[in-house]
Amino acid sequence: xxxxxxxxxxxxxxxxxxxxxxxxxxxxxxxxxxxxxxxxxxxxxxxxxxxxxxxxxxxxxxxxxxxxxxxxxxxxxxxxxxxxxxxxxxxxxxxxxxxxxxxxxxxxxxxxx
Amino acid sequence: xxxxxxxxxxxxxxxxxxxxxxxxxxxxxxxxxxxxxxxxxxxxxxxxxxxxxxxxxxxxxxxxxxxxxxxxxxxxxxxxxxxxxxxxxxxxxxxxxxxxxxxxxxxxxxxxxxxxxxxxxxxxxxxxxxxxxxxxxxxxxxxxxxxxxxx
Numbered sequence: 130x131x132x133x134x135x136x137x138x139x140x141x142x143x144x145x146x147x148x149x150x151x152x153x154x155x156x157x158x159x160x161x162x163x164x165x166x167x168x169x170x171x172x173x174x175x176x177x178x179x180x181x182x183x184x185x186x187x188x189x190x191x192x193x194x195x196x197x198x199x200x201x202x203x204x205x206x207x208x209x210x211x212x213x214x215x216x217x218x219x220x221x222x223x224x225x226x227x228x229x230x231x232x233x234x235x236x237x238x239x240x241x242x
Numbered sequence: 243x244x245x246x247x248x249x250x251x252x253x254x255x256x257x258x259x260x261x262x263x264x265x266x267x268x269x270x271x272x273x274x275x276x277x278x279x280x281x282x283x284x285x286x287x288x289x290x291x292x293x294x295x296x297x298x299x300x301x302x303x304x305x306x307x308x309x310x311x312x313x314x315x316x317x318x319x320x321x322x323x324x325x326x327x328x329x330x331x332x333x334x335x336x337x338x339x340x341x342x343x344x345x346x347x348x349x350x351x352x353x354x355x356x357x358x359x360x361x362x363x364x365x366x367x368x369x370x371x372x373x374x375x376x377x378x379x380x381x382x383x384x385x386x387x388x389x390x391x392x393x
Contacts (some may be wrong), residue, residue, distance in 0.1 A: 131271060152277075155306050156270035184277070186302055187365060191358035194259065214294060222368045223361045235296045 135181065145173045146210075146235050149164060150181030153189035163197035171207060178235050180211035183220055197229060203237045210235045246253035257326040257333065261286060268309045268319035268338070276323060277302050280334070283325040287332050287392050296369030297334065297390060303362035304336050304386055307348070312384060334391045335376075340383040345375045 132155035135150035143154035145168060155162060168175050177193065179185075193209070208230035212220065220226045230239075261283045266272040280301045284294040305321055313319030322337040350367070351360030366373055369390065376385040 135373070147341070152274060154273050154277075154302065155309070156273060178361075186273075186306065187359075187361040190304065190361055194356065195358045218295065219299065219365065222364055228356060 131156050132161075133157070136161075137162060141176070141235055144176050144206075144235075144239060146176045146178055148181065150183075152184040152192035153182055153236050154184065154186045155188045158186070158188035158192050162195060163196045165192055166199065169196050169203065170203065170208075172203065172233040174206040174239065175200065175206050176210055176232070176235055176239065178210050181214060181217050182213055182216050185216045187219075189222075190223060190225065191220060193229070194225070206230075206239045208239055257328050261325040261327060262323075263325075264323040265325075266321055267317060268305070268321050269317055270306075270309060270315045271323075271344060273302055273305055276305055276321075277359040278345075279323065280325070284332060287325075287327055289390070289392055293332075293369075293390060293393060297332065300366040300369035300388055301334060301336065303365045304388070306362060308336065308337040308338045308340070308384075312338050312343055314340075316340075327392070328389075330392050331371075332392055336386045336388075338383050341380065342378060342383055343375075345391070 134153065137148045147164070147168070164237050165175070175196070197207050210232040211234060212231055217226065220229065253267070262279060264276065264279050266275065277298045281294055281298045284297045289297065303325065309315065320339055323386045324335045324337070324362055347365060350363035351357070354362065370388040372389045373390055374387050376387050378385050
């Protein structure tokens with residue numbers, strides 16, 4: 130049985146915040162993809178808090194890209210927040226640090242995204 | 243062949259030291275174990291934290307490719323991971339027993355194209371000094387060799 134991805138969501142300052150934790154890899158990235166797309170299809174602006182993510186692979190990043198593209202197409206706001214060093218390394222290699230709005234904290238909502 | 247019983251080779255002729263070998267089924271659920279083994283082995287080789295992180299990522303991505311594209315999700319497929327030290331280099335081989343792939347068909351997507359997928363090859367190339375497919379020896383389908391200078 131596949132392990133579950135650690136996800137918690139909350140409303141924070143009028144924004145849907147999805148807190149991710151643990152290792153996002155091929156075993157769990159389909160859970161992430163499904164959750165993100167559900168939120169976007171529900172027309173919800175989304176802030177992804179990556180603070181607790183100790184590892185993310187290309188399949189996890191692909192889920193973020195797909196949700197970001199859908200959100201953008203639907204005029205929704207989508208940003209990453211509190212990106213740890215390891216995840217940032219992956220985003221930089223993929224040059225996605227120039228694409229995704231990335232916030233230093235969740236308290237400011239989308240203020241600077 | 244997916245069983246992987248044949249010994250591919252007992253070690254690199256240029257190898258100074260065999261650090262570890264791991265044989266697992268090609269399952270997403272085994273990727274965590276593979277990452278931990280690579281991380282520990284790279285630390286044993288005195289790789290810096292940045293190099294360790296890169297090698298863990300590269301091997302994970304390469305194993306994903308084996309799971310998804312070489313074995314096409316066949317859970318009976320076997321991956322053999324071998325980590326050696328050769329001089330100042332860490333040498334990592336990933337051996338599978340699937341049908342040989344065409345290396346020319348494995349190309350990273352241009353990074354200016356924003357779409358899901360195609361990033362794994364970039365992560366592999368970013369972490370290693372050299373990445374190549376070796377000619378498979380008897381019984382093996384594909385042998386991917388990553389070399390990274392220990393620093």
